[in-house]
Amino acid sequence: MILISSPRFEEHVTPPGHPESPERAHVLDVVAADFRNGGGTVLEPSPATGEQLARVHSGAHIERIASTAGKPSMIDADTFTSPESYEIALLAAGAAVHAAEHAINTGEPAAALVRPPGHHAERDTAMGFCLFNNIAVAAAHALTLGRQRVAIVDVDVHHGNGTQAMFYDDPRVLYVSSHQFPFYPGTGAAAEAGRGDGVGFTVNIPLDAGATDADYDLVYREIAVPVLAEFAPQLTLISAGFDAHEADPLASMRMTTTGYGQILARLRRAVAGTGGFALVTEGGYDLPALRECLEVMIQVTANDTGSTAAHLVAGASPTPRGERSIRAVRSVQSAFWRGL
Template identity: 40%
Template sequence: MTTAIVFCESYFLHEQAPTHPERRERLQYTWDQLLEEGLLRDPRIRLVHPYPAPPEAVGAVHEGSYLDFLERASLKGGVIDGDTNVPPGLLHRALLAAGGAMAAADEVLAGSVTNAFAMVRPPGHHAGIRGGGGFCYLNNVAIMTRYLQRKGMERVLILDWDAHHGNGTEEIFYQDPSVLFISIHQSPLYPGTGHLSSMGTGAGKGYTVNLPVPPGSSDEVYYYLMESVIVPLAHRFHPDVIAVSAGQDNHFTDPLTSLALTASGYAGLMARAVALAGDLCGGRLIAVLEGGYSVEAALPYTNLGMIAAMAGMDFSGIREPAAYLWMYEEASDPGALQEVRQKVAVLKEQLHSKWGAF
């Protein structure tokens, strides 16, 4: 397998404020790790430069009035919400992130790689049709999804495993049966949406699947959800391509969340998604970076684990250094799995009329 990594040093430059959680440091240590691993010279990896998303691609997802606001605010600065301001020059950097996801899609569509990882900043999955929020401005994965559809990939499965619910992505595709949106997210947590009962509307009913998980959920919870919900639904939906909103704030050291995924678990989860893509859609899978704020203890290892799994490399040695393991004991809750099992039972009943028994 060959994996494209979409990245350029411009992705370091976006900064809402020097001390904001979504800052340059998020990718700097990961980049150091990738360089030290020699990953970018590996024949299984192809480094791809992004391009700014063109207006028609962005306009296929966001309303013109919101894009006008972003353009104006990008001149002198502006505010979206308490966590999200618009620094001068933002729009170009946001377009470059969305275009990074499109460049990843280009590589996969052209068949030059099996799958691709758009390692972009700023993230996108909280950005809805009419506005941004939660550190997000343009919905990168949604812009890429519409682009893929215009290129003939009619059915897209979006798997969003960021710790926060992808409310923007959900809104964009809530009525759309061509996109199956599945989100695993911590509950309760920002933005407070993503309830089990939110399943889409109109023709899109049953095409939004929310899997809220309690604090302390660790690898076993994610693996369970993959096996009991995501894989069977994906087989019924039969996508042409799988998109992953690959947040990494579900790691046990993340300062903004309370989940307990490990770097090894992250690689394992991606390996399962890659296998699913292999079974259903010729391996076509595009991961787009979302959140993740444990800049030192998690991101170098989770990003590496994810890329290794995508490229079919041996990821058995990818883990956090021992110095951080005490935090896992504090973060993980063995009782989380039981709670999730009960929720899944309810979910299956709710989805029965659409998808049958699974």
């Protein structure tokens, strides 16, 4: 396993008190340094190219973000840039591309530890702290490298509206998202299942506030894993957001670091041998919890295909939230996936 990251991610500066702060980049740096000190490889990213960005973003959007270079700006009430943000956003998207390329070319996993996050950014719009959609840029790049089936699994507490929209009618890209619902950004209902040729290749797993480790484990075991097995991705990308953690200030879930390790281990095991595996960071705004979750993410990805995590939530009973989510998803997706 390798990491792709850079101390330069601290140069994207948001206003004082903003949750997507440069302090998050310091956590990424500490985790990367620990990995390097333990003998791991950490590589600096190169910026994404205009061609790579244009596969998922409009030219007008790319130009709009480029126009912020050298000055601070407010894009919306949540999303800001500083003089260096355009350059740093290019590095974040480039890191995601590098992670995907490494997984494809070597068969070894990779993780891009980046900020700003990306999964809310739409084709024409920056929003939700996101400037470019890092994981979408990586997925689109993988398609140009000959991958015909790419899976994106989004474990962030917020629905990845941008990622969903970019591939909503594309059967080559499976998008699976577990998220608090109803919640920001307002998308991600179970009924949102794709359009045209892409119907069935968007799988939303909405969960009520207060969902626990056992609820998450249940929906991943009963929904995400069977769908991944049937889709048989040639590359699996994880939108690794850790804001469903019970300590996170922006959401209302009851996940723990252990629970995150469990679902990441399940995903790792579900796609073992089917293709590459890469992760790209998204949200996570409690700094100690973010560090813990990144560490367990690396441990599970680098050293495990899921077997040692099977005991993590054994004996814990799901709440009704998990069963409600499964019923809602199956009512839509059972028409498309035999395993449901």
